[in-house]
Amino acid sequence: MLDDRTIKTDIANNWNRAYENYDNCYAHGLKSAGEKREWLRLLDRLIPEKPCAVLDVGAGTGFVSLLLAEQGHQCKGLDLSEKMLSVAREKAARSGYGNVSFAIGDAEETGEEDNRYDVVINRHLVWTLPHPEQAIQEWKRVLKPGGKLIILEGNWHYNRLPDRISVFFGKCLLSLQEKRNAFSHQGDYDEALKESLPMLKSKNAKRLSAMVAEAGFSVTVHPLKDVDQAEKKAMPLGYRFLNPHKRIAVVGIKEMVSE
Numbered sequence: 001m002l003d004d005r006t007i008k009t010d011i012a013n014n015w016n017r018a019y020e021n022y023d024n025c026y027a028h029g030l031k032s033a034g035e036k037r038e039w040l041r042l043l044d045r046l047i048p049e050k051p052c053a054v055l056d057v058g059a060g061t062g063f064v065s066l067l068l069a070e071q072g073h074q075c076k077g078l079d080l081s082e083k084m085l086s087v088a089r090e091k092a093a094r095s096g097y098g099n100v101s102f103a104i105g106d107a108e109e110t111g112e113e114d115n116r117y118d119v120v121i122n123r124h125l126v127w128t129l130p131h132p133e134q135a136i137q138e139w140k141r142v143l144k145p146g147g148k149l150i151i152l153e154g155n156w157h158y159n160r161l162p163d164r165i166s167v168f169f170g171k172c173l174l175s176l177q178e179k180r181n182a183f184s185h186q187g188d189y190d191e192a193l194k195e196s197l198p199m200l201k202s203k204n205a206k207r208l209s210a211m212v213a214e215a216g217f218s219v220t221v222h223p224l225k226d227v228d229q230a231e232k233k234a235m236p237l238g239y240r241f242l243n244p245h246k247r248i249a250v251v252g253i254k255e256m257v258s259e
C-alpha cells in the first residue's frame with residue numbers, strides 16, 4: 001500500500017498531466033446545449049434555494065462550480081491539481097463570474113471552518129479518494145446544520161459482462177473509424193495507486209449511499225437518466241458504446257442539531 005502523501009502527490013501529478021484534454025473528453029466537458037440544459041435543470045432541482053454558499057470538492061476544471069455560479073450561487077472550488085484549477089480560473093474569468101473562486105485543497109481535509117456551507121458538492125471524485133469515509137465526515141463538519149451533501153458519481157469500472165462487451169465493441173468501432181488503436185489506454189492511474197482507492201471498483205450507488213447514511217445524513221439516491229441521455233445524444237456511436245456508465249446523485253441532509 002502507498003502512504004497518503006505519495007497517493008495525493010501521484011493523483012495531483014496525474015491530473016496536472018491530463019488537464020489540457022480533460023474538457024474535450026466525452027463525459028467530462030460539455031459537448032452540446034442539450035447537455036448543459038440537463039445539468040442546469042438537475043442542479044436547479046437539487047439546489048432549489050438560491051443563493052447558497054457551496055463548496056465544490058475536487059472541482060477540477062470547474063464543471064460544477066461554473067454551472068452553479070451561472071445559477072447565482074457563491075461557490076468555492078478545491079482541487080489538488082494546480083493545472084486543472086488553472087483551466088477553471090480561465091473559464092471563470094472568460095465568463096466574468098465574480099461569485100466563484102478556486103483554491104488548492106484536499107477534499108479529505110479541506111481546512112474550511114465548521115458549519116460554513118449550505119451545500120458541499122462533488123462530481124466524479126469519490127472513486128479517486130483513499131479515505132472516502134473520512135472525506136464524508138469532513139464534508140459533514142463544514143456543512144451547516146440542515147445543509148446538503150451532493151455526490152455525483154457513476155459506475156465507471158465496467159465489471160458487468162454487458163458493459164464489458166459494449167466497451168469492447170466501442171473500441172473496435174473507434175479503431176476503425178478514427179484509424180487509431182483505441183485499445184491502448186494512456187494517462188490512467190498505475191496499479192499501486194488503484195489498489196489504494198477503495199471506491200474504484202465498487203458498485204457506487206449502494207455502497208456510497210450506505211456510507212453517507214452511516215455518517216449520519218438522511219439519504220436519497222437519484223438516477224441521472226436525463227443527463228446521461230443528453231450526453232449520449234451528443235456522442236458519436238463508438239463513444240456511446242465506450243461509455244455505458246450510469247450516473248447517480250447521492251444526496252444527504254445533515255441533521256439540524258449536531259450531536
Ligand SMILES: C[S@@+](CC[C@H](N)C(=O)[O-])C[C@H]1O[C@@H](n2cnc3c(N)ncnc32)[C@H](O)[C@@H]1O
Pocket residue numbers: 011012015028057058059060061062063064078079080081084105106107108122123124125128129
Ligand atoms: C475526474 S476529475 C473531476 C473534476 C470535476 N469535479 C468534474 O466534474 O469535471 C477528478 C478531480 O479530482 C481531483 N482530486 C482527486 N483527489 C482529490 C482530493 N483528495 N482533493 C481534492 N481534489 C482531488 C483531481 O485533481 C481532479 O481534478
